[in-house]
Amino acid sequence: MAAPPVSPLAPKMLPTLPPIPGVRFAAHAAGIRYKVRSDLMVAVMDPGTTAGGVLTRSLTASAPVESCRAHLKSGSGRVLVVNAGNANTFTGRQGVADVEATCKTAATVFGCKPSEVFVSSTGTIGVPLPVEKILDSLPVVRGKLAADAWMEAAKAIMTTDTFPKVATRTATIDGLSVTINGFCKGSGMIAPDMATMLAYVFTDAALSAEAVQALIADGANKSFNCLTVDSDTSTSDTLLMFATGQARHPQITAANDPRLADFKAKLDDLLIELAQLVARDGEGATKFVEVRVTGAEHDAGAKRIALSIANSPLVKTAIAGEDANWGRIVMAVGKAGERADRDKLKIAVGGTLITNDGAPVPNYDETPVVGHMKGQDIVLEVDVGIGSGKATVWTCDLTHGYIDINGSYRT
Amino acid sequence: MAAPPVSPLAPKMLPTLPPIPGVRFAAHAAGIRYKVRSDLMVAVMDPGTTAGGVLTRSLTASAPVESCRAHLKSGSGRVLVVNAGNANTFTGRQGVADVEATCKTAATVFGCKPSEVFVSSTGTIGVPLPVEKILDSLPVVRGKLAADAWMEAAKAIMTTDTFPKVATRTATIDGLSVTINGFCKGSGMIAPDMATMLAYVFTDAALSAEAVQALIADGANKSFNCLTVDSDTSTSDTLLMFATGQARHPQITAANDPRLADFKAKLDDLLIELAQLVARDGEGATKFVEVRVTGAEHDAGAKRIALSIANSPLVKTAIAGEDANWGRIVMAVGKAGERADRDKLKIAVGGTLITNDGAPVPNYDETPVVGHMKGQDIVLEVDVGIGSGKATVWTCDLTHGYIDINGSYRT
Numbered sequence: 001m002a003a004p005p006v007s008p009l010a011p012k013m014l015p016t017l018p019p020i021p022g023v024r025f026a027a028h029a030a031g032i033r034y035k036v037r038s039d040l041m042v043a044v045m046d047p048g049t050t051a052g053g054v055l056t057r058s059l060t061a062s063a064p065v066e067s068c069r070a071h072l073k074s075g076s077g078r079v080l081v082v083n084a085g086n087a088n089t090f091t092g093r094q095g096v097a098d099v100e101a102t103c104k105t106a107a108t109v110f111g112c113k114p115s116e117v118f119v120s121s122t123g124t125i126g127v128p129l130p131v132e133k134i135l136d137s138l139p140v141v142r143g144k145l146a147a148d149a150w151m152e153a154a155k156a157i158m159t160t161d162t163f164p165k166v167a168t169r170t171a172t173i174d175g176l177s178v179t180i181n182g183f184c185k186g187s188g189m190i191a192p193d194m195a196t197m198l199a200y201v202f203t204d205a206a207l208s209a210e211a212v213q214a215l216i217a218d219g220a221n222k223s224f225n226c227l228t229v230d231s232d233t234s235t236s237d238t239l240l241m242f243a244t245g246q247a248r249h250p251q252i253t254a255a256n257d258p259r260l261a262d263f264k265a266k267l268d269d270l271l272i273e274l275a276q277l278v279a280r281d282g283e284g285a286t287k288f289v290e291v292r293v294t295g296a297e298h299d300a301g302a303k304r305i306a307l308s309i310a311n312s313p314l315v316k317t318a319i320a321g322e323d324a325n326w327g328r329i330v331m332a333v334g335k336a337g338e339r340a341d342r343d344k345l346k347i348a349v350g351g352t353l354i355t356n357d358g359a360p361v362p363n364y365d366e367t368p369v370v371g372h373m374k375g376q377d378i379v380l381e382v383d384v385g386i387g388s389g390k391a392t393v394w395t396c397d398l399t400h401g402y403i404d405i406n407g408s409y410r411t
Numbered sequence: 412m413a414a415p416p417v418s419p420l421a422p423k424m425l426p427t428l429p430p431i432p433g434v435r436f437a438a439h440a441a442g443i444r445y446k447v448r449s450d451l452m453v454a455v456m457d458p459g460t461t462a463g464g465v466l467t468r469s470l471t472a473s474a475p476v477e478s479c480r481a482h483l484k485s486g487s488g489r490v491l492v493v494n495a496g497n498a499n500t501f502t503g504r505q506g507v508a509d510v511e512a513t514c515k516t517a518a519t520v521f522g523c524k525p526s527e528v529f530v531s532s533t534g535t536i537g538v539p540l541p542v543e544k545i546l547d548s549l550p551v552v553r554g555k556l557a558a559d560a561w562m563e564a565a566k567a568i569m570t571t572d573t574f575p576k577v578a579t580r581t582a583t584i585d586g587l588s589v590t591i592n593g594f595c596k597g598s599g600m601i602a603p604d605m606a607t608m609l610a611y612v613f614t615d616a617a618l619s620a621e622a623v624q625a626l627i628a629d630g631a632n633k634s635f636n637c638l639t640v641d642s643d644t645s646t647s648d649t650l651l652m653f654a655t656g657q658a659r660h661p662q663i664t665a666a667n668d669p670r671l672a673d674f675k676a677k678l679d680d681l682l683i684e685l686a687q688l689v690a691r692d693g694e695g696a697t698k699f700v701e702v703r704v705t706g707a708e709h710d711a712g713a714k715r716i717a718l719s720i721a722n723s724p725l726v727k728t729a730i731a732g733e734d735a736n737w738g739r740i741v742m743a744v745g746k747a748g749e750r751a752d753r754d755k756l757k758i759a760v761g762g763t764l765i766t767n768d769g770a771p772v773p774n775y776d777e778t779p780v781v782g783h784m785k786g787q788d789i790v791l792e793v794d795v796g797i798g799s800g801k802a803t804v805w806t807c808d809l810t811h812g813y814i815d816i817n818g819s820y821r822t
Contacts, residue, residue, distance in 0.1 A: 059751050060742065090741045126771055191746070232742060314599065314600055314641065318818065327498075328643075331536065331643060331644070345501075407729065
């Protein structure tokens with residue numbers, strides 16, 4: 001398959017991520033699936049690094065996901081090994097043994113315990129992992145580690161992604177400046193339930209493992225869990241955060257410590273940026289879509305309605321066709337199974353109110369809406385007229401490109 | 412929009428439906444939306460006809476759906492008025508008044524009570540219904556009623572359908588032969604929760620309204636509720652059944668009467684045929700897909716897993732690409748939220764076992780599966796290894812045709 005062109009929704013410029021004391025990276029062409037690009041990414045963190053994360057709720061989760069879930073219990077993270085091109089999912093006992101071998105070899109090469117190694121795999125499901133290529137690469141990778149290899153790392157984990165997804169923030173803790181960097185991959189099979197495909201966040205802040213876990217779980221709910229490309233939840237969804245603790249403030253042990261207020265805000269912001277980048281690189285995407293639902297019974301109900309709209313093939317194909325077919329939004333509200341008052345429903349597209357009190361507004365002029373639909377960033381607002389629950393969800397349109405990419409992924 | 416070509420999955424021959432004593436039809440070009448075809452269908456039933464039906468669970472249901480729900484309480488059905496091209500959905504108070512006017516005028520023209528009139532509308536959402544065109548047509552239609560106009564009736568209710576969907580069965584009650592005829596429309600926005608777009612069943616059997624209601628509700632669960640084209644539930648889903656009672660057996664008042672055993676089997680069979688015809692005319696469909704799930708905790712769980720597979724855009728695009736990408740079936744089982752044992756999962760495509768005990772079968776030969784995927788009727792079988800729950804669901808593939816049709820439906 002020829003590489004698809006870069007998404008028209010890709011950012012015009014990618015930020016340069018500053019080094020974070022205590023983390024180094026290397027990307028390597030291990031030949032796992034791709035021939036002419038890096039497909040193995042290794043991050044090595046200094047001793048004392050705490051780790052937290054959230055993983056897919058899929059009942060057919062991959063062997064690496066189950067290993068991460070077990071290793072998160074220690075709260076300590078020293079090595080991250082990620083390969084692209086093979087998901088090591090539904091590979092039976094051999095798949096589990098391959099993850100164990102990777103952890104053991106990485107522990108020997110980089111000098112830590114196997115339980116401090118986190119492994120992720122992304123790519124085709126059901127194909128045995130050529131694990132020797134990973135094991136043989138680890139000593140080579142050790143000689144290539146660098147503190148500034150963020151972009152190489154972000155590129156090495158891509159599959160159908162058309163651009164690397166990176167973000168950075170600076171936050172203040174106790175008067176001290178700390179850095180938060182993150183990168184992720186994801187384009188199709190995106191409807192995260194706990195996290196999305198693969199996303200990694202690093203900081204030099206000094207945080208207990210419990211604080212890292214609480215911060216990342218809360219942030220995931222506001223970011224990756226508000227994202228859908230195609231309603232299909234991956235077997236490999238993984239979001240991990242590592243805090244090296246090399247910033248010189250005293251370690252903070254509770255996520256709700258007031259000194260973390262700015263850090264938490266910046267972390268949430270970074271996670272939202274990464275999640276939106278996934279929607280902007282949705283398979284075949286030509287429009288980025290924000291769905292804002294208000295007036296629901298509660299926030300969870302608002303989110304279910306927002307996802308019902310964002311996942312509707314009829315809404316998504318209408319957006320691809322630049323057609324403000326708001327009747328399909330009415331349909332998607334109706335099928336969500338959440339309380340909504342049809343006779344109070346308000347729908348606005350691009351800020352223009354189209355319906356009010358259960359019917360089109362008098363003398364509705366479609367002109368500004370038609371103009372909005374021709375743009376790249378589409379905003380759909382729905383008030384369901386029941387209560388004060390609200391939610392925002394991000395997605396993209398459904399185009400011929402999605403069919404092209406997914407009719408022939410394996411071949 | 413140019414009319415799309417007839418679905419490649421359309422039946423090669425359509426059956427001729429015999430007359431049913433007590434029912435007459437007319438189709439009429441009322442000019443509601445379409446210029447050169449019938450878009451109004453009226454069925455008139457003799458006095459004594461009982462009625463039952465199931466309607467969408469959508470919370471943004473149309474005005475005609477709400478009227479049908481109210482009129483079903485009487486259990487008596489004399490007139491059915493169906494228009495295509497305008498859904499009379501989300502049309503506010505005017506939409507409700509338009510349905511009431513239609514019932515009142517039809518009652519006057521055909522000599523019955525307004526509560527014995529059933530109205531359905533299908534087409535664009537949110538556009539006021541040009542109700543005068545319907546009211547003015549009713550006296551004209553009265554002069555055109557015929558007992559053999561089944562095909563004209565089935566054609567008049569089509570929207571994006573590429574062929575009329577009709578079916579017939581003969582059943583025996585108490586030694587007497589009775590007829591069951593049905594027709595329906597539906598192609599997109601198909602994920603019935605109680606019924607599908609519009610489907611109507613007629614019989615000359617003598618059945619109490621309670622028996623009709625119980626028979627059609629049970630039959631809907633085995634047929635239309637096992638159907639999805641695109642996971643989008645319509646605001647207009649309606650399945651109605653009318654029993655004229657002109658067959659000369661004594662009226663049967665309970666659906667579980669042993670004398671109805673053959674009738675019930677034939678009715679279920681007819682409903683399944685109609686439901687499958689909708690999948691065979693799914694927007695853009697090139698493959699008919701049957702998903703059979705076994706080994707679930709219970710039947711409801713099996714159905715949720717089957718629908719998760721049948722609604723997955725990644726499974727559906729792979730089928731369109733003739734790619735037996737069974738890893739996506741694993742994914743869809745995992746995201747369904749129902750109990751499944753990943754390590755006992757069995758997947759077969761076209762009868763060929765691909766996975767067993769949570770991994771591909773040894774020496775899996777893809778050759779017969781590749782051949783099956785090139786055909787038009789695809790069978791996916793999944794055993795999730797937990798219990799004895801089972802379900803079968805029908806759908807179609809997701810192709811460029813779906814995007815073409817739905818990017819420009821309103822224009």
